[in-house]
Amino acid sequence: MKKIKTALISVSDKKNLNLLLKNLSKHKIQIISSGGTFKEIKKLGYKCLEVSKYTGSQEILGGRVKTLHPKIHAGILSVRKNKSHIKDLKKNNFEEIDLVIVNFYPFEKTLENTNKHSKIIENIDVGGPTMVRAAAKNYSDVAVITNPEQYEELMEELNSNKSRTTLEFRQKMSEIAFTETAYYDGLISNYFNSQSKNLFPKKKIFFGNLIEKLRYGENKKLNINQLHGKQLSYNNYNDIFSALLISKSLPKNTGTVIVKHANPCGVSINKNKFNSYKLALACDPVSAFGSIVSCNFKINKKLALELDMNALKILKNKKNLRIIDASKLNNSNLNNISSLFNSFLIQTPDVFSFSKSNFKVVSKNKPNAQTLKNLIFAFNVCRFVKSNAIVILNKNSTIGIGAGQPSRLDSCEIAINKMKRFYKEKLDDQIIAASDAFFPFVDGIEKLVQAGVSAIIQPSGSISTILVFSKTRHFRH
C-alpha cells in the first residue's frame, strides 16, 4: 500500500477527534470533511478541505446530500492497481481517498431518547453507510474506521508502517464496518417491524452486542448486576433467567423461587418474606444444593442471615455464593428463540395472565374461591416447569414438583415422592395439583388422589375429584 495521502472524515460521535487530527497531521494526511465535522475540525485549528469544494457540488437538502458524489465514491472505490480505474480517475480529475473515518447518525440513541417517528426517521444516515460500505468493499486499498475506539489502533498502525496500514488491519476494520452497517440497518428494520407489529416478517434480523465471553465482566447491559461472587457460566445465566421469568410472574413482594437446572424445585408466595423463602426451600431442600434463589422482594436482614447460613451449610464456603441484583430487568418484548441446525424457532412468550374466566370447572364437586385461586397459582407455576410437568401445592407453596419426564405418570410419582419426603407439616390443608397437559390415562390422576390431592387443574380430560379445565396448554421443553 502507498502512503496515506487523503482521509475523509465524517463523524457524528466527535470523541477523541482532536487526538486523531493531531496524528493525521503528523503523517501529513490531507483531510476532507463536511457539515458539523468540518466546523469542528476548523474549530480545533486543523486544515481541512470542505467536501463541497472538493467535489464542486453544493451541500443540498439541508445536509441530506453531501458526499453522495462520484468524485468521493470513485476516490474510495477505485482499485489502485487497475489501469482502467487509474485512467478513469485521471480523466475526471478525481483523486484517491485512502482512509475513511465515519460514524453514523445515532439511530440507536435516538430510539432510546424519543418516540417521535419523524425524528427517528431523520436519524437514518444515508451518506455515512454508503462511504463506509464503499471503503469496506475496497479494503485491499482503503482503510475504514467506524468507531472512535479504533483511533488508537489506527495511530499505532500509521506509526509502525510509515503512514501506511497493513492489509490485515484493513480487513479487520472492513469486517467491523460491515457488522456496523448490518447492525445499523438491523435496528431500523426492527424498528419498522415493531411499528407495523410484524412479529414474523419474511426476513428477520437479530443482532447483539458482546457483553462478555463468560469470564469476569460487567453485566450491566443485561440489566442484571452481579454484586458478589465468582464469574457466571452459560448454565448459571440460563438458570438465573429461568428463575427471573418465574419470579416476575408472581405477585410482587411475596414470591420466592428456587431453580436448579432451569427447573423450579420450590416456589412459594407469602407476605412474610422469611416464610416465603422457607416454604419454597421446604419443597425440595436436597435439590436446593447449588441452586438459584430468586426473591421478587428486597431481602431483609433476617432472611439474609438465613440464606447466608444455608449457603454456608450447603455450599460449605461463603466464597461460592453469588449475588445478583435484577431489580432493573424488564421482561417486556420477550420472545422464545431457540436455534437448531442453523435455524431459529421463534415463539411469542407464554406470559399470558390467567383469571377465572380462562377456566371451566368440569367436576360435579365445585372448588370454592380460595381453592380456585390456588389452582390458578399452581397452573401458573406449572408453565415454567419442563414438560411433562406436575406441580403439587399446599396453600401458597409448592410441596412437590415433577419435571422433565417423558411420561406423565413418572412426573406424578416424582412429585408425590418429593411431597412425602420433605413435607413435614400435617397434611390437613387442601392439597391440589396442576398438570401442564391433559392426562392421557387415569393412572396419574389416581396416584395423585391416593396421595391426598383433592383438586386438579389441567388443560382437558374428564375425571372425578374437583377438576378444573384451562383453555390453555403449557408444554415447556
Add this chain to the structure above:
Amino acid sequence: MKKIKTALISVSDKKNLNLLLKNLSKHKIQIISSGGTFKEIKKLGYKCLEVSKYTGSQEILGGRVKTLHPKIHAGILSVRKNKSHIKDLKKNNFEEIDLVIVNFYPFEKTLENTNKHSKIIENIDVGGPTMVRAAAKNYSDVAVITNPEQYEELMEELNSNKSRTTLEFRQKMSEIAFTETAYYDGLISNYFNSQSKNLFPKKKIFFGNLIEKLRYGENKKLNINQLHGKQLSYNNYNDIFSALLISKSLPKNTGTVIVKHANPCGVSINKNKFNSYKLALACDPVSAFGSIVSCNFKINKKLALELDMNALKILKNKKNLRIIDASKLNNSNLNNISSLFNSFLIQTPDVFSFSKSNFKVVSKNKPNAQTLKNLIFAFNVCRFVKSNAIVILNKNSTIGIGAGQPSRLDSCEIAINKMKRFYKEKLDDQIIAASDAFFPFVDGIEKLVQAGVSAIIQPSGSISTILVFSKTRHFRH
C-alpha cells in the same frame, strides 16, 4: 402523493421485468436505468434514459460508480413539501424520482457458488443499497421495490390509485427494504467473521428467512423434508432436532434414538437395523408414546412395517404418524444459541468426539477394551440428556435413562426404575452407567451398584467398582 412520474430501475434479478415495464409504460412513467438493466430494457423495446445521460456523469470504474451522484440521490431524498428542498432541486436542475426499483448483486448466491474471495468481494453491491436506503428513508414520498415478487402488488397499487401509491404501501415496502439491506450486510459481516474465524465478535448479526409459521409448508430450506403427516409444531421441531443431534453422533447405519420432550428415552446401536429399533424402544416403551424415532439409516421394509404397526398400536391412528427425511441435514457450524430477556447466550456446540485418551481409569478394577468402549458410548449418550443425567447401558443399548432432575440421586432412581420395569432379558451381561457430572455424594453410586451396575463413567470423583473419569463435563439444561 403526486402521480409517479419517474422511476429508477436497477435490477440484478431481471425476473418479471417485461411485465413490470408494460405496466409502468401504461402509467406513462419515465424510466431511468444503467448498465445491464438499461440494455435489457432497450432489448425489451421500452423507452429508457441512461443514468449517465440523466446525470451528465459517465459510468466509471467498470460500473463501480454509476448512480452515486447528487442528481440521483437528491431526486430520491428530497422532501416534496419542503420549500427549501424544492428550491435546491430547481437551482441544480434536478428532478424528483418517485419510484426506486432495485435488487442487489447476488451476494448470497455467490457465496453458495464459489469460494473465490475476490469474486465474493466484487459481488458486494454499493450503489444498489444506497438507492434503496435513500428511498426507504424517504418513504413518505418515494416507493421502493426490492424484489420481483413485489411487482404485482405495485401494479395493483398503481392501478387502484391512479398512478399513485398509498403511504401504507410505501411504509411496508420501506420496512422490507431496510430488512433487505440489513440481511445483505449481515451476510457480508458473517462472511468476514468466518474468514477471520471470529466466533464472538463485539457485535454479532443473526438473520433468518421465514420458512413457515408452523402451519403446513415447505421445510426444504431447513434441510429436512416432511414426507408425510400433519403439520409440525414448535415442540415437534425442538424434539426432531434433539433427536437428530444424537442420531448424527452415533456410528453410521446402526443408530436408533427415541426422543420425548427433547430428552432421549431410548438409544441403541446395532448393525441389525430391526434390533437397533427394538432395543431402543425397549428402554422405555411407555414414554415412546407420541415420541420421535430417529434412525441414522435407511428404514427397510421389515422395520417400516414394525414402526407402522407400533405407530398404529400406540397412536391408534395412522394419520398421526409424521415422517421426516433428514438425510440432507448438515450439522456443521452449529452453535447453541438461547435467548433470555433480550440477550443471546451463544456457546460453541458440544460435538467433541471422544476416544480412549480422553479418559482415565481411576479404580483398581480395570475395564477391558469392550467395557471401555461401552462406557464411552454411554458417556456420549449422556451428553444429550438434560441434566442431571444418568444413563444405564447394556451392550449397545440404553436400558435406563434418568433426566432433568434437580438431584442426581433422583436421576439414578428414575434410571434404575426404568431398567427394572422394562428390561425383560436376563441381566447377565455387564451393566454400565454414565453420569454427566460427578456424584456429590456416594449414595447415587451405591444405588447404581446395588441395581447391578458394574462400571461407571463420570467427569470426576472417587469410588469403588470400575470407575472411569472423563476430562470433560456435560451439563445439558
